[in-house]
Amino acid sequence: MLKSLWRPPYLLSGEEDKEKRASWLELFYDLIFVAAIAEVAHYLHEHLTVSGFFSYVLMFVPIWWSWVGATFYATRFDTENIPHRLLTLLQMVAIAILAVNVHDGLGKNSVAFALSYVAVRSILIFQYLCAGHFIPVARRLTNWYAKGFGIAAAIWLISSFIPVPWRFPLWIIALIIDFSTPLTAGKLVAQIPPNFSHIPERLGLFTIIVLGEAVIAVVRGVAQLQWGIASAAVALLGMLIAFCLWWIYFDSVDGSPLRAMGTGKMGIALLWLYSHLPLAIGIAGTGVGVEHIIVSAKKSTILPGEERWFICISLIICLVSLAIIHLITCTLGTVKKRKILAAYRLGSAAFILIIAIAGSQLSPVMLMILLGIACSIQVVLDLFKTTQQSIQNQHNNI
Structure with missing residues (x-):
């Protein structure tokens, strides 16, 4: 039993038309986003201004994108193994830190906010690289995602050394790269599409x-x-x-x-x-x-x-x-x-x-x-x- 849980990830190939339900691990993972959404909403409650709303949006987007990244990984690759569970735990810790730093997330806590997001994305990139290593047929797609998401994460990392407010344009550029990476992977995604009932x-x-x-x-x-x-x-x-x-x-x-x-x-x-x-x-x-x-x-x-x-x-x-x-x-x-x-x-x-x-x-x-x-x-x-x-x-x- 324990040996089987240590198995490498495998592709859920040919299952895009089969019904795939959310796993218990995914539902548990969602709990940390309950806290994250609550924190960013609380920030908005205290900053009900035009600038406060745009700040709220700028912090909401990385939270949502972190959840999307984990969801699209889980819909393609097996997640019922110990390494994935441990990596999911690390992601939850990183997202918790992200949520904690929403308070003044565009001020004195902006460096910690950026670094915690880098940690979340780095874990996802590592998962994609592992999946590509063990699943040759998925390697072109996983390498494409790892490259695009890696460039965006690097920009977030660099932004932590840039003073406010020049830090925030780098965040926007990085998010544009993040969102553009799946858009430019059309043929690769067609070979390994997500599960159409799971998403x-x-x-x-x-x-x-x-x-x-x-x-x-x-x-x-x-x-x-x-x-x-x-x-x-x-x-x-x-x-x-x-x-x-x-x-x-x-x-x-x-x-x-x-x-x-x-x-x-x-x-x-x-x-x-x-x-x-x-x-x-x-x-x-x-x-x-x-x-x-x-x-x-x-x-x-x-x-x-x-x-x-x-x-x-x-x-x-x-x-x-x-x-x-x-x-x-x-x-x-x-x-x-x-x-x-x-x-x-x-x-x-x-x-x-x-x-x-x-x-x-x-x-x-x-x-x-x-x-x-x-x-x-x-x-x-x-x-x-x-x-x-x-x-x-x-x-x-x-």
């Missing part, structure tokens, strides 16, 4: 993590003060918005765009994958916004402008991301049907933008009612569309 499930689980942080933010906002009618109403409406986002995403989640990887067409597949990044950023931001509004509902009758703009922009990011995801998800129907779904999302996003611009005199409760309506109408329209489709199918079968 959507894993992204769904990460979305649940971020939605969970949004729910926690609502609870935390209420826990800060005594219950009042206004704050209770805002909290309930915040839960409604989180529920609607869950419904809109999970009622139509599907990884069909990923299948383009099987033919080497990385653009459409990565557009689908990368659209989940702003979605996660927007969901977590919405939770922070609701938390602020709960407190404001107790203190004043007019919502501060920065809080109104913040939650509106966060929701707009969510809806635009969902529009892109649904537009390119083939299993949702014909191009026309998918365009209609995307139009629903963009229409609500436009409505919310109008609220942000013209809602300077809105109370916290009234703003949340309008946002709740904008999200709820998406669910109603989806249900109406599904009912119409069901009736049409029954008519065609008669």
